[in-house]
Each structure stands twice: as C-alpha cells, then as structure tokens.
Amino acid sequence: MTINASDDLFDRPDAPISPFRFDADVARVFPDMVRRSVPGYAELIGITGLIARRVARPGTRCYDLGCSLGAVTREILARTGPEVRIVAVDNAPAMIAGLRARLADLPGRERVELFHADVEEAPIEQASLVVLNLTLQFVAPERRLELLERIRAGLVPGGALILAEKILVPSDRGGDLLTALHEDFKRAQGYSDLAISRKRAALEQVLLPDSVETHEQRLAAAGFAGFARWYQSLNFVAWVAWA
Numbered sequence: 001m002t003i004n005a006s007d008d009l010f011d012r013p014d015a016p017i018s019p020f021r022f023d024a025d026v027a028r029v030f031p032d033m034v035r036r037s038v039p040g041y042a043e044l045i046g047i048t049g050l051i052a053r054r055v056a057r058p059g060t061r062c063y064d065l066g067c068s069l070g071a072v073t074r075e076i077l078a079r080t081g082p083e084v085r086i087v088a089v090d091n092a093p094a095m096i097a098g099l100r101a102r103l104a105d106l107p108g109r110e111r112v113e114l115f116h117a118d119v120e121e122a123p124i125e126q127a128s129l130v131v132l133n134l135t136l137q138f139v140a141p142e143r144r145l146e147l148l149e150r151i152r153a154g155l156v157p158g159g160a161l162i163l164a165e166k167i168l169v170p171s172d173r174g175g176d177l178l179t180a181l182h183e184d185f186k187r188a189q190g191y192s193d194l195a196i197s198r199k200r201a202a203l204e205q206v207l208l209p210d211s212v213e214t215h216e217q218r219l220a221a222a223g224f225a226g227f228a229r230w231y232q233s234l235n236f237v238a239w240v241a242w243a
C-alpha cells in the first residue's frame, strides 16, 4: 500500500459513503488527512514524545491505543530507551498493515508489538504510559469509563495516561467560534467546502465528542489521582493523567 497520498477523498465523485470508516482508502491518505484536519497535530505528537521520555521506565510498556499509522508509536520509540516495549493497537486492518510496513526498516522496531484488536479487548499490563490520541472519541460513550478504569488499573506507580480528543463545545458564542475556526483551518489547508461538509456528515454518528467537563469528571471517576490539561488548539484538547 502506498501511504502519503494527498487527501482528496471527499472531493472525489466516488467519495466515501457515510458513515466514516478507517478503510484502505483512508489509511492511504491518513498522514495528510490528520495533519490538515487537526490543528497542531505535529505538536501533539512531539509533546507526547516528551512526556514519554519522562514517564517511560525500563521493564515497562507504553501503549498506543488506536495507533493508526503509528505516529505516536514512532515518537515514543525515538524518545525511550531499549528496555521499554511499545504495544500498538488498532482495529482497522489497513492501519495495522500500513504501520507494519512503516516499521519494517525502522531501528528499534523489535521493541514494538502490533495488535489488530479492539482497544476495549486489549489487555493493559505493566504500563508506564498509555496514549489515547484521538481514539476515545470513537469508543461507544457508555463504555468509555470502563476503558479508562482498565487503563488506570494497568498503570505502574508513576505511570500516566495521555488523552487527546476533539471536544464538544457549548453552543454559545465561544463554542460556535471554535467550530467555525476549525472549518476555517481546514479551508486554509486546502479542503473545499464540499469536502468539509461531506466529512462532517460522515463523522456525525461515528466521532462522538464529549465536553471538557465530561472528560475531566470521567478521569476522576476512573480513579486517576490528578490530571493536567497540556494542550488546546481550537476544539482539540489533551490531558495527562496519573494514577
């Protein structure tokens, strides 16, 4: 599979039908799609690596849940020592296949284990870091707390969860402004109005964002002792939480 094609999926006459799926067409354009759709994506990945450098411990594992093509996995690999293992999980076959191909000639790849699995079924053990980078938003809302509880239970002392999400903004002047600015951002990245509105429709029943308050209440309810919000760009937010 050739990866790194530019994302014109939602402009094509054969544009993906709703609902949005992480299939081979999406995998092919994913790096371009995510970079042009998530403001500050590169920074999000880079700082995740810096957090990994601080919290990853020899003899433990770092989990990249919903790894797609492994941007987080590769960043953790670059920032951690030889005794740290990385477990990358995704339930989309095209993503796992794409990541396997990308790892083939990467130094340190023997530290990475790939799993084609649902994050809700993946065992989480001896974890010094678990990353949910733009993944929890695709898990059924009523099962999100259970997943966070399982993650917390799998963390070693001193371990951390990184959670990054598109957030639900209030329908008020500030929230509407963030939503409009996200569309402006996409337009400035070269997406057409048609592509933007088709993708919005395709994601509607699939990507179900929670508000900042819901996320923070859930982190507390899952038993995390504390958290810090370390990133926001428009309607994208990231936290680090510790057990």
Ligand SMILES: Nc1ncnc2c1ncn2[C@@H]1O[C@H](C[S@+](CC[C@H]([NH3+])C(=O)[O-])CC(=O)[O-])[C@@H](O)[C@H]1O
Pocket (backbone or CB within 6 Å): 022, 034, 065, 066, 067, 068, 069, 070, 071, 072, 089, 090, 091, 092, 095, 117, 118, 119, 120, 132, 133, 134, 135, 138, 139
């Ligand atoms: N239940 C599930 N189980 C396993 N995988 C899942 C599940 N639901 C969705 N996925 C997978 O989660 C990924 C979400 S993309 C993550 C970006 C990446 N983290 C990055 O840092 O580039 C975010 C986005 O596209 O907005 C996709 O690869 C899905 O197949």
Ligand SMILES: O=C(O)C(=O)Cc1ccccc1
Pocket (backbone or CB within 6 Å): 033, 034, 037, 038, 166, 199, 203, 207
């Ligand atoms: O495009 C969006 O609106 C997003 O929330 C980001 C995104 C990026 C890649 C796949 C799905 C959603």
